[in-house]
Amino acid sequence: MKLGFTAAEEAFRGEIAGWFERALTGDFARLRGPTFGRDDIALMKSWERHLGDCGLGTIAWPRAYGGRAATLIERVIFAEEEARAGLGPRPNHIAVELVGPTIFAFGRDDQKSRFLPPIAAGREFWAQCFSEPGAGSDLANLRTKAQREGGKWVIEGQKIWSSLAHIADWGLVLCRTEAGSVGSRGLSLLLVPMAQPHVTIRPIRQMTGESEFNEIFFDGARTAAHNIIGEPGDGWKAAMATLGFERGVSTLGTQARYRRELELVLTAARDNGKAADPAIRQRLARAEIGLRVMRANSLRMLANMECQREGREAVINKLYYATWHQELGELAMDVLGRMAELAEGMDYAFPPLTRMFLFSRADTIYAGTHQIQRNIIAERVLGLPRDPR
Amino acid sequence: MEFVFTTEQSLLQDTARSFFEKVGGSAQIRRASQKEAGYLPEIWREIAATLGWGALVVPERFGGLGLGIVELAIIEEQIGATLYPSPFFATIVLALPAILAAGDEAQQRALIPAIVAGERTASLAYTGRAGVPGAIDAVIERTDGKLQISGEAGFVPYGHAVDWLVVAARTADRDGRISLVLLPRQSPGIVTERVAYLDPTHAVARIGFDSVAVPDGSVLGGLGSGDAALQRVLDRGAIALAAEQVGGAEKCLALSVEHAHQRIAFGRPIGSFQAIKHMLADMVVRIESARSAVYFAACMADEEPGEAGLSEAASMAAVHCSDAFYRTAADTIQVHGGMGFTWEHDAHLYFKRARCTRGMFGDPAFHCERMARAMGLA
Ligand SMILES: Cc1cc2nc3c(=O)[nH]c(=O)nc-3n(C[C@H](O)[C@H](O)[C@H](O)COP(=O)(O)OP(=O)(O)OC[C@H]3O[C@@H](n4cnc5c(N)ncnc54)[C@H](O)[C@@H]3O)c2cc1C
Numbered sequence: 001m002k003l004g005f006t007a008a009e010e011a012f013r014g015e016i017a018g019w020f021e022r023a024l025t026g027d028f029a030r031l032r033g034p035t036f037g038r039d040d041i042a043l044m045k046s047w048e049r050h051l052g053d054c055g056l057g058t059i060a061w062p063r064a065y066g067g068r069a070a071t072l073i074e075r076v077i078f079a080e081e082e083a084r085a086g087l088g089p090r091p092n093h094i095a096v097e098l099v100g101p102t103i104f105a106f107g108r109d110d111q112k113s114r115f116l117p118p119i120a121a122g123r124e125f126w127a128q129c130f131s132e133p134g135a136g137s138d139l140a141n142l143r144t145k146a147q148r149e150g151g152k153w154v155i156e157g158q159k160i161w162s163s164l165a166h167i168a169d170w171g172l173v174l175c176r177t178e179a180g181s182v183g184s185r186g187l188s189l190l191l192v193p194m195a196q197p198h199v200t201i202r203p204i205r206q207m208t209g210e211s212e213f214n215e216i217f218f219d220g221a222r223t224a225a226h227n228i229i230g231e232p233g234d235g236w237k238a239a240m241a242t243l244g245f246e247r248g249v250s251t252l253g254t255q256a257r258y259r260r261e262l263e264l265v266l267t268a269a270r271d272n273g274k275a276a277d278p279a280i281r282q283r284l285a286r287a288e289i290g291l292r293v294m295r296a297n298s299l300r301m302l303a304n305m306e307c308q309r310e311g312r313e314a315v316i317n318k319l320y321y322a323t324w325h326q327e328l329g330e331l332a333m334d335v336l337g338r339m340a341e342l343a344e345g346m347d348y349a350f351p352p353l354t355r356m357f358l359f360s361r362a363d364t365i366y367a368g369t370h371q372i373q374r375n376i377i378a379e380r381v382l383g384l385p386r387d388p389r
Numbered sequence: 390m391e392f393v394f395t396t397e398q399s400l401l402q403d404t405a406r407s408f409f410e411k412v413g414g415s416a417q418i419r420r421a422s423q424k425e426a427g428y429l430p431e432i433w434r435e436i437a438a439t440l441g442w443g444a445l446v447v448p449e450r451f452g453g454l455g456l457g458i459v460e461l462a463i464i465e466e467q468i469g470a471t472l473y474p475s476p477f478f479a480t481i482v483l484a485l486p487a488i489l490a491a492g493d494e495a496q497q498r499a500l501i502p503a504i505v506a507g508e509r510t511a512s513l514a515y516t517g518r519a520g521v522p523g524a525i526d527a528v529i530e531r532t533d534g535k536l537q538i539s540g541e542a543g544f545v546p547y548g549h550a551v552d553w554l555v556v557a558a559r560t561a562d563r564d565g566r567i568s569l570v571l572l573p574r575q576s577p578g579i580v581t582e583r584v585a586y587l588d589p590t591h592a593v594a595r596i597g598f599d600s601v602a603v604p605d606g607s608v609l610g611g612l613g614s615g616d617a618a619l620q621r622v623l624d625r626g627a628i629a630l631a632a633e634q635v636g637g638a639e640k641c642l643a644l645s646v647e648h649a650h651q652r653i654a655f656g657r658p659i660g661s662f663q664a665i666k667h668m669l670a671d672m673v674v675r676i677e678s679a680r681s682a683v684y685f686a687a688c689m690a691d692e693e694p695g696e697a698g699l700s701e702a703a704s705m706a707a708v709h710c711s712d713a714f715y716r717t718a719a720d721t722i723q724v725h726g727g728m729g730f731t732w733e734h735d736a737h738l739y740f741k742r743a744r745c746t747r748g749m750f751g752d753p754a755f756h757c758e759r760m761a762r763a764m765g766l767a
Contacts, residue, residue: 001398001459002391003688009390073390266764275766278758285757288764289705293678296685303392313681316674323674371663377673378666382646385661 003299005073013077016056020085023050032086041167044091048122058096058120061104065112066120072252072302079253083260091164095119095126097250098242099172102189106229106238115170115191127165127194128246129173129216130239132158137372140184140236144175144218151225153177153190155198155218161366165214166203168194173218174239177232183389188235189242191227198222208358209348246367247318252302254321255295261328261356262291268353269335283331290324315381319373322363329357392688394463401460405467408440413471415735418590422474426550427583427592433475438507443481448489451501457691458625462632462683469636472590472738476510479546482629483622484511487555491569491609491618500553500571511553514542514596515619522623522751527598529568529612530561536603536612538570538578541596544749548574548594549581555609556598563613571607578602588745590738617696624703627750628686631710634746635679638714641721641739642672648725659724668720675713682709701763704756711747718743 005013024032030040031047051057052066060075061067070078090096100119103111118124135142144157155175165171171192178186194201198221203211229238269275269284297313297320304311332353333340340354350358364370378384394402412432421429437443445460447453454460461482468477485504488497488511503509517526520543527540538558548554554574559565574581578601581594609615646669649660659665686702694702718740722729729736747753761767 001394001684001688003685003692005390266766269766275761281761281766282754282757284766285760285764286708288760289708289757292685292705293682293709297678297681299390299392299685300681303390307393312673312677316677319670319674320678371667374667374670375663377670378660381673382660382666382669384646384649384666384669385658387661387663 016081048092052122057122065116076252080256083256099126101245102242124169127162127168127171129159129162129171131161146175146177152222155221157218159216161213163213165201184236186233188232189229189238192223265332274335325363326360329360333357402463405464409467409471409473413473422590428475434507444505458687461629462687465629465632466636469633470640474590476547479512480510482626483513484555487622510551512548512551514545514556518543520544527558529558538598538601545594547592548596549583560613566613567615568612569609569615588741623750624699627703627707631683631706634710634714637739638676638717641717645721645724672717679710679713682706704760707756708753714743
């Protein structure tokens with residue numbers, strides 16, 4: 001067992017840090033800094049294109065698809081440097097971390113060559129269209145239907161809570177392709193172009209005041225017959241893999257972003273004198289310790305993945321980080337005091353830490369709620385009786 | 390970065406697990422800890438000499454294996470799982486490293502081979518009456534030209550039964566700086582007494598020092614030179630103790646899961662109720678994050694990060710693992726219902742170990758304050 005980075009890994013870190021330093025100038029300099037929202041979509045998209053042009057959009061992918069075959073540890077290093085440079089979550093996150101890996105694992109070669117390079121190049125953006133009004137935790141209860149008409153799938157139904165669908169070119173849509181099927185049978189995963197007259201996307205305002213997720217109405221929306229992952233009716237397995245990516249590898253860098261947020265809270269506490277309050281100081285130290293533990297857990301997860309093992313540290317990841325982050329949000333508010341409750345101007349534009357506090361309520365909901373995560377651990381890891389389904 | 394066990398480390402884990410499972414059943418540990426010594430000497434010799442774990446962290450020039458905290462943690466985890474009572478922690482985790490950290494070559498040569506051979510045990514008297522690290526009630530001073538120790542020490546693990554004591558004493562004519570003094574337990578003027586302790590499977594002693602003569606050559610490294618060495622030993626000890634806590638928590642989880650499968654209420658296993666399932670899932674979250682914390686801290690310690698780095702690693706492990714074990718042990722009682730509240734069931738033994746290890750090297754509040762200082766907050 002040893003820690004510490006190899007010379008090659010340190011060199012990689014230096015390269016990436018230097019690259020961010022040079023790249024985040026001019027217009028891109030505005031991407032730095034603690035905005036946890038996504039105000040300027042055009043700018044963020046052009047940043048993704050720039051990353052792609054420099055071969056840094058999807059570093060984990062094989063070279064043939066526009067990546068540089070980075071190791072897991074290099075991905076963590078990349079995420080750490082990205083956060084250190086002041087960047088927030090990427091608008092292309094869903095394509096790079098969820099959709100791409102699903103296509104790698106289950107897609108055909110022609111799908112890989114059609115869909116992966118534009119993701120790597122930062123030219124095509126994706127949304128994950130799984131949840132429905134009647135199917136969230138109970139995802140298999142979904143009702144959106146697709147049926148074959150000639151060379152196309154025709155899709156009817158409604159999706160909801162789709163993050164960034166309003167800026168997406170494509171949707172990864174889980175829907176029922178066997179009429180009359182129930183539960184996880186008869187579902188398929190379709191690749192659907194979003195820019196068409198039969199798709200209506202309506203942003204939903206979140207409790208943060210921003211609109212990051214959306215409702216999507218498919219009224220006879222179309223996609224070519226070959227835009228299906230695997231065989232018709234085989235979608236559940238691939239969709240579960242997508243969720244696995246969402247809760248797993250894609251979060252290896254989460255601790256890096258949280259580090260920056262914690263630094264903001266620490267700075268605020270030093271500046272306004274709250275650090276001198278012993279009760280606050282204890283909580284700040286706990287937050288620091290909790291984050292170091294999170295990083296240790298991520299590195300252990302990564303080390304096991306490199307040996308093709310999935311340890312129990314992987315299944316706790318989501319519960320652990322969501323809990324930590326919510327507590328950080330609460331701590332941030334206690335550090336800032338009532339000043340955090342004042343917006344600038346009249347448009348509900350709050351300081352970054354207030355937005356973080358509000359956003360963190362979602363951490364225990366998306367990507368499998370806290371309760372569902374606990375069920376998964378109890379049933380799959382501990383072998384306890386399954387809930388009625 | 391290779392944050393996984395090596396083959397040798399996995400083997401050590403297997404050996405330790407099966408050994409402590411063999412000797413550490415519930416009836417066995419209860420019997421052993423009720424003996425006056427608080428442990429079984431023949432099994433101690435097996436641990437130290439036959440299995441060779443007395444030599445684990447001893448440098449190769451003394452016939453040791455030259456291994457580190459990661460290996461100590463692997464063994465401590467299994468000790469925690471069974472609560473196996475022995476002077477392992479006192480001797481191998483505390484006293485021996487103190488001699489290694491502070492002693493000179495002659496002092497090391499005098500005692501270490503006997504420890505490695507399982508012939509001698511030792512402990513570290515590092516706190517005063519109140520058991521708070523740093524609050525030391527033993528004083529070393531020169532009277533009529535002779536060095537003497539007076540005062541007392543509390544909470545000394547197996548301090549009534551070991552052969553040697555490393556005593557942390559404040560040095561009167563060195564601004565109260567710490568001297569580490571190696572003395573036979575049976576030196577004239579030393580009175581040791583095992584005290585009734587909340588944790589029934591762990592023995593601690595109160596030790597009185599009544600003008601105890603300090604023979605030449607028994608001050609480790611020199612008068613007043615022990616502060617840094619003691620800090621190092623306590624910080625490394627805190628990481629090993631955190632591993633014990635992880636092992637204890639893991640066993641609590643196993644007991645709880647088994648009970649949740651077997652106990653029927655309202656016609657179904659209680660493990661089918663979400664209130665119970667989720668409590669057990671939360672145990673997994675705590676335990677696995679604690680395991681990550683321990684081995685990360687152990688690795689850091691082995692890579693010699695300097696005093697500050699070591700203290701931070703120790704505080705991280707101490708806070709996170711103390712909480713993880715305590716919560717898990719408390720919930721284990723809850724999962725077991727009335728049975729969990731009995732003396733007969735082991736749940737209370739783990740709960741008490743969780744409570745009593747929390748403050749052994751400073752409680753979580755102490756470690757948070759120390760971390761806050763490292764973060765420049767205080
Ligand atoms: C910010 C955000 C972004 C999102 N982005 C996307 C996206 O991009 N794509 C997408 O498809 N979806 C997305 N979602 C949706 C998300 O996956 C769902 O909200 C989530 O799965 C919960 O479903 P629900 O909202 O229907 O709540 P419900 O399933 O109705 O849950 C309500 C409550 O009941 C509890 N509950 C439900 N079932 C059980 C059970 N069996 N046992 C115990 N308790 C239970 C839940 O834990 C929760 O507390 C996003 C959600 C949020 C908040």
